Amino acid sequence: MKVPFGAMTITPHARDLVNKALDSTRVSGGQYVHEFEDRFAKLVGVRHAVALSSGTDADILAMAVLYDFGAHRGDEIIVPALSFVATGNAVLHAGFKPVFVDIKRETLNIDPEKIEAAITKKTRAIMPVHLMGKPAPMEAINAIAKKHKLFVIEDAAEAHGAVYKGKNVGLWSDMAAYSTYVAHIITTIEGGIVTTNREDFAEILRSLRAHGRACKCDVCVVNTNSGYCAKRFKYGKDIRFVFERVGYSAKMNELEAAIGLGSLTLYHKIIEKRRHNLLTMIERLKEFDQYLTTIEEEKDERIGPHAFPIVVKEGAPFTRDEFVSFLEKNGIDSRDLFSSMPTQCPGFSFLGYKLGDFPNAEFMGTQGLHIGVHQDINDEHIDYVMDTIRAFLKSQ
Numbered sequence: 592m593k594v595p596f597g598a599m600t601i602t603p604h605a606r607d608l609v610n611k612a613l614d615s616t617r618v619s620g621g622q623y624v625h626e627f628e629d630r631f632a633k634l635v636g637v638r639h640a641v642a643l644s645s646g647t648d649a650d651i652l653a654m655a656v657l658y659d660f661g662a663h664r665g666d667e668i669i670v671p672a673l674s675f676v677a678t679g680n681a682v683l684h685a686g687f688k689p690v691f692v693d694i695k696r697e698t699l700n701i702d703p704e705k706i707e708a709a710i711t712k713k714t715r716a717i718m719p720v721h722l723m724g725k726p727a728p729m730e731a732i733n734a735i736a737k738k739h740k741l742f743v744i745e746d747a748a749e750a751h752g753a754v755y756k757g758k759n760v761g762l763w764s765d766m767a768a769y770s771t772y773v774a775h776i777i778t779t780i781e782g783g784i785v786t787t788n789r790e791d792f793a794e795i796l797r798s799l800r801a802h803g804r805a806c807k808c809d810v811c812v813v814n815t816n817s818g819y820c821a822k823r824f825k826y827g828k829d830i831r832f833v834f835e836r837v838g839y840s841a842k843m844n845e846l847e848a849a850i851g852l853g854s855l856t857l858y859h860k861i862i863e864k865r866r867h868n869l870l871t872m873i874e875r876l877k878e879f880d881q882y883l884t885t886i887e888e889e890k891d892e893r894i895g896p897h898a899f900p901i902v903v904k905e906g907a908p909f910t911r912d913e914f915v916s917f918l919e920k921n922g923i924d925s926r927d928l929f930s931s932m933p934t935q936c937p938g939f940s941f942l943g944y945k946l947g948d949f950p951n952a953e954f955m956g957t958q959g960l961h962i963g964v965h966q967d968i969n970d971e972h973i974d975y976v977m978d979t980i981r982a983f984l985k986s987q
């Protein structure tokens with residue numbers, strides 16, 4: 592049996608929209624992108640969403656908004672040490688310095704008790720990550736941010752559908768950044784989106800995704816049908832060629848948005864199926880708790896079912912890589928549970944951290960993995976995964 596890590600469902604509706612987009616005169620950002628933004632915003636429960644070319648861009652542009660609000664290049668952003676490397680890369684590409692804080696092993700998320708010690712005069716924002724769709728401790732994070740007058744940006748790349756204390760993830764901060772990459776619940780194949788309740792943030796995000804230009808409209812008439820734009824020359828100069836800030840080229844296109852709109856029609860079904868898979872796997876892994884552990888869903892949260900993390904406990908008579916290699920040989924696809932960005936990603940060595948600075952993140956970097964919980968996984972696959980784990984442990 593094969594248990595792939597990810598799956599993607601392209602609905603007939605999405606195919607139809609893709610064909611319509613191809614038949615139209617413009618395939619760069621237009622009506623479908625706008626519709627996708629609208630529907631994504633409604634799903635999260637916010638006023639605005641700005642669609643982008645990737646989740647990494649969503650992180651980068653959300654941070655770059657802060658330059659309009661007193662931040663300077665080289666200022667600091669606090670992020671957890673454990674995340675997919677895109678989180679740390681994004682801080683650097685946005686022009687900030689990442690300041691890493693260790694995680695809690697039980698939650699995989701930033702340890703709120705360690706945040707204050709990392710705050711300096713240069714700190715501008717905290718960017719928690721809801722890793723594996725498990726909500727970060729937003730109440731504690733927001734209390735710290737309020738005390739120190741910091742912005743909060745949620746890296747919700749993996750947290751579609753997650754709920755924390757009765758309120759959707761994405762509603763706990765100034766902006767939330769999502770990835771709509773192929774392995775994620777709502778997908779545009781490649782893509783990302785930032786949600787916010789603030790109109791001024793949304794306008795700046797639209798400017799940033801299009802090279803920093805002065806245009807602020809949520810749908811560009813020039814882009815959609817090469818129509819006449821009354822605002823373009825209103826101020827004496829062509830505002831499309833006035834560049835107000837250092838921008839990016841990070842727009843979503845109509846074909847991606849068409850796939851996204853198709854994916855949204857399946858959203859509730861996909862979430863339900865993935866949650867069933869995730870919660871079943873969490874429960875069934877308890878059989879192996881001598882050597883393996885995972886996250887728990889706490890009473891006041893709903894995990895966004897991104898994937899199923901497994902952590903090889905300290906003292907186990909085998910390594911994570913031996914375990915992974917057995918799973919892979921038996922057709923069960925897996926990924927590492929990322930790594931401590933500052934100390935286990937060679938690309939970050941110039942920042943000067945040393946191994947041992949983030950023991951919990953580093954532990955996950957050597958002991959953790961994650962496997963799929965996607966909509967094409969059924970109870971038979973879960974039985975097979977558990978049988979395979981049992982066989983591996985027996986052989987030790």
Ligand SMILES: Cc1ncc(COP(=O)(O)O)c(C=O)c1O
Pocket residue numbers: 645646647648650674675677678720746748749770771772782783
């Ligand atoms: C936590 C986190 N942040 C950011 C990203 C970046 O998203 P993308 O791959 O769409 O650029 C990912 C990717 O899945 C992620 O897991």
